[in-house]
Structure formats: C-alpha cells, structure tokens
Amino acid sequence: MYEIDYHADDYASSPENARRILSLARAGKIDSFSVLTNMGCFEECMRLLRESWDLFPKKPLLSVHLNLIDGRWLSSGRGGTVIRQSWAGILLRSLLPTRRRKMLSLFSAEIEAQIRAFLKATADLKDEAGRPPELRIDSHVHTHMIPLVFRALLDTLERMQLTNRVRFIRCSAEPFFIFFRTPGVTGTVPLINLLKNIILKVLSGPVRRRLRGLGIPTGYIFGVALTGEMDLKRVLLLRPGMSAYAQKKEMFLEVLSHPGRVLPEEVSEEYGPEDRKAFVSPMRDVEYRMLMELPRSGKDPESPVRE
Numbered sequence: 001m002y003e004i005d006y007h008a009d010d011y012a013s014s015p016e017n018a019r020r021i022l023s024l025a026r027a028g029k030i031d032s033f034s035v036l037t038n039m040g041c042f043e044e045c046m047r048l049l050r051e052s053w054d055l056f057p058k059k060p061l062l063s064v065h066l067n068l069i070d071g072r073w074l075s076s077g078r079g080g081t082v083i084r085q086s087w088a089g090i091l092l093r094s095l096l097p098t099r100r101r102k103m104l105s106l107f108s109a110e111i112e113a114q115i116r117a118f119l120k121a122t123a124d125l126k127d128e129a130g131r132p133p134e135l136r137i138d139s140h141v142h143t144h145m146i147p148l149v150f151r152a153l154l155d156t157l158e159r160m161q162l163t164n165r166v167r168f169i170r171c172s173a174e175p176f177f178i179f180f181r182t183p184g185v186t187g188t189v190p191l192i193n194l195l196k197n198i199i200l201k202v203l204s205g206p207v208r209r210r211l212r213g214l215g216i217p218t219g220y221i222f223g224v225a226l227t228g229e230m231d232l233k234r235v236l237l238l239r240p241g242m243s244a245y246a247q248k249k250e251m252f253l254e255v256l257s258h259p260g261r262v263l264p265e266e267v268s269e270e271y272g273p274e275d276r277k278a279f280v281s282p283m284r285d286v287e288y289r290m291l292m293e294l295p296r297s298g299k300d301p302e303s304p305v306r307e
Helices: 015-026 042-055 087-094 097-122 140-145 147-159 191-214 232-249 273-278 283-293
Strands: 003-011 032-035 061-066 135-139 166-169 219-222 252-257
Touching: 003 015, 003 061, 015 042, 015 283, 032 135, 042 097, 061 097, 061 140, 087 097, 087 140, 087 147, 097 135, 097 147, 135 140, 140 147, 140 191, 147 191, 219 232, 232 252, 232 283, 252 283
Parallel strands: 003 032, 003 252, 032 061, 061 135, 135 166, 219 252
Antiparallel strands: none
16 A cells, blocks of 8 residues: 655664654654664763654654664674674675685674664554554665575564564665656766766666565655765656656555764774765755655645656
C-alpha cells in the first residue's frame, strides 16, 4: 500500500546530531529515523531520546542503522576496536571465494550485536498503543544491499528468531530517469550519485524478491541521487513524480535525508575518512531546513513517471 515516510538517517552519530533530529521529531517534521548503535555516544543519545519520547506529537518509527563502515565493533573477539571499511572494499572482498565464509561469520556476529544493542536500548519505549517500537532495519551507506551482507542479515534474523518480527527492511531502489525528466533538476545531480543510484537499483532486484518471499515489507526510496543534497527546491520539484511512481507501484516511499550535523569538536577516531567530511558538511543544515520548511499537508500534483 502506498504511504510516504519522511526519514532521517544517522541518529546517534553524535549528541548534537541527536538533538537536531529530535527537534525535527518534536516539530512533527519526520516520521522515522534510524539509529547507529556502535558509536561511543550511543548511550547518551538514547538518554536524549527517552527524555523526548513523550514530547513527540506522534511516536516516530525507529530503525537499526547497521554500521559496518565505521564506529566500533560490538561483537565478541573484536569488541571495542574501531571499524575501518568502505562499501566498495566490502563488495570486492566478498567476491573472493577464500574470504566469503570468514566475512559472512564476521558480519553475522556484528549484525546480531548491533540488533541486540538496539532492542535493549528501546525496550522501555512504547508506541501509542503501549507496544515496543517495531523492529525496522536499514544500514549506513546501504551496505546491507551488498549480497553477502544481505545474506548475513537474513541468516542473523533467522538465528535470532526475529524474521517474523521485522516490520520493514529498506530496499535502496530509487527511480532513475526522473532526474533527467524534471525541469530544474536535470543536470544538477552529481554523476557519482547517479552511478550509486544505478548500482543500488541493480542490487535491489534480488533483495526485493527475497523480502517479498519472507513477507517482510519494503518500498522505494527518494534520497539516493541527492545524498547529502536534499535541498527544498529540488525536493519540491521531484516529490510529485516520486510519489506518483510509488503510488503506481502501490509501494511505500521513504524520503531519506541526513539532517543531523556533527560538530567538528565531536569528531573522533570512530569516524571513517568519508564520515569525517559528510557528518560535518554544511549541507546537513540545508537538509534540516528542508524538512522544517517542506509542506506536509495536501496532495502532490499528478506527475506521470515511467521507469
């Protein structure tokens, strides 16, 4: 069924990041956000969340934001050491037959540790019906879309007997040609982001089919090609077409943004090279303002989109 969800990634990457995302939730500007569990500030950020929980006009949906890129390993054996990986590095190493079994075991253990940390930290939070928050899953820089990591995730959920409890897993598939057909947007999207859009869409087919077979809900995403650049002007131009596409497919549409900025003085060794730039980027202020100013009421005009 079609539904639109305004989502913020990277909660608990720093206390300042957390405060900004919480302010959006208190203002009713986001419907959900995803939580990093393996940063040193995790406990403090969860305390801030608990203090704000009863102040939200609507209880936000929460997702485990699996992080295999940076932060610290939570699993036994490597617990506490800093993670230093990249999306491309994980993908390339996973293609080596000699590395696959070891990587599968490593990632399964870490995914379980991060899910357990999330479940423990959110156990005392209740939704409007008095129930614990739903278990939803996505990942930092979409690493769960890598076939071996996705297999590790499903294996972990089965081992933990959580498969039937999961209410959403992100499938990072975004309409592509809309960026060339929307006046005011054509030519403004970075080539590297368009390439990322294509790669994730190729990987999304098996992910979507597997989730459908397991009965785990997923949807489409709006925010890949504009990663870190979800400004108000282009979001308003693209949203009608994105909404029309999701409605046509009768699928959930997740509007993904990164509005929580990390202060330079909060950066530590837990942040990988890319996040040392991305988390402190001024564009996060742009995305924060976009969510604060974006009209939420009313219906988007019709905008036929073919993919």
